[in-house]
Every structure is written in C-alpha cells, then in structure tokens.
Amino acid sequence: DIQMTQSPSTLSASVRDRVTITCRASQSISTWLAWYQQKPGKAPNLLIYKASSLQNGVPSRFSGSGSGTEFTLTISSLQPDDFAIYYCQQYNSYPWTFGQGTKVEIK
C-alpha cells in the first residue's frame, strides 16, 4: 500500500496568514492526489484534485502543487472558516490511502 505522510500534524496560525501543508507519498503517484477539508462532525469536503485543480465552488485562496512524491496545499490568506483538519489522499492505485491529517488551529 502507498503510505501518505503529512506535515505538520498541527499548525497554529492567524487570520490572513499564508499557510502551507506538505504531503509525501511513499512512492510516485504522478499527480493523482486530492486534498480534503474536514470540520468536526462533518464529512470531508473535496478542495483540490489532480494535485492542483480547484474543485468547483472552492475559494481561490486554496491552491495545490506537486507531482511524484511531494505535494503542498497552500491557503494564501487564512479565513475564520478555514480552521479545520486537512487530509491528502492518493488515488493512483488501490487501496486509496489518506494522510494522517493536519489540524489548522487558531493561534
């Protein structure tokens, strides 16, 4: 199975900060990587697919980059609604696997 590792596990930031989360795959996954946002008690919400494509309806302050084994999610100007847990997920091969999550909390 492909292992997905995110860093950091927790990130403390303020509104309007620029935030970057990293995701590493244990082997190359090309650009078959997605990012999700999850809030307490809710299902994950797709933000980014194919490493850098913004899902319809997702604010443009979210962006993704990377290929192969290293990927990043950037929030250009953190908003109050963005405090949540973020997961990366590979869909290069089954079983699909997720990172352990990065909690973005208020500083």
Add this chain to the structure above:
Amino acid sequence: QVQLVQSGAEMRKPGASVKVSCKASGYTFTAYYIHWVRQAPGQRLEWMGLINPTSGGTDYAQRFQGRVTMTRDTSISTAYMELNRLRSDDTAMYYCARVNKGYCSGGTCYVYTMDVWGQGTTVTVSS
C-alpha cells in the same frame, strides 16, 4: 441537488453484522462508482472499497476481504455496505462517496476521486 443520504446510527454487539445504506439523488446513479470510507475516533480516513452500480462489481481493501459486502439496488439508487463479525475496533463513522467513472481519450485517461460524500453513519460496537 446532488446528494448522498445515509442511514442512521447503529449499535451492535461484537460478532454481529451491520448494513449501512447510501441513497443517491440529483444525478445518474449508474454513472458514478460508490466508495466507502471509514474513520475511527481520532484516526485517519480509511478506504474500504467500491462498487460499480452498473455491473455490481466490487473491489475491496484487502484488510476487509471476507468481512465486507457491498451491494446496490439500482431501482432505488441505493448502495449498501455490510460488515460482518464486528469487533470493537470497527467502531467508526462510515461514509459513502461517489466517484466519476472517468474515461480515456486520445491517449489521456481522466481519473477522478470522491467529490460528493454522504453525511456519515456512526457504527458503535460494544458489549
């Protein structure tokens, strides 16, 4: 609007079975796979498997092989996930999600991931 609506919370004893439903609306049920993902308390998301609503074909994660069965009823646009021989560590939130089947054209293949999720079903396993 496009949505997946799951059945309500379940409580079971160890060794029992549970069957969770996922009803699709707002899109053509057979145009998308249905995947199942679970999340134990404080843990990462875990992919369990998928079903092709058109054929009924399935693909399960190895760790659930022999314990999970995914089915569908196209007449009511509903997918089901049944987990048998429940253990306490099966206590989790279970989600269904749809995935566009994708296609290949001109040498390029378009692969998709989970874009719409159900609200989740809590399954608690306790004696």
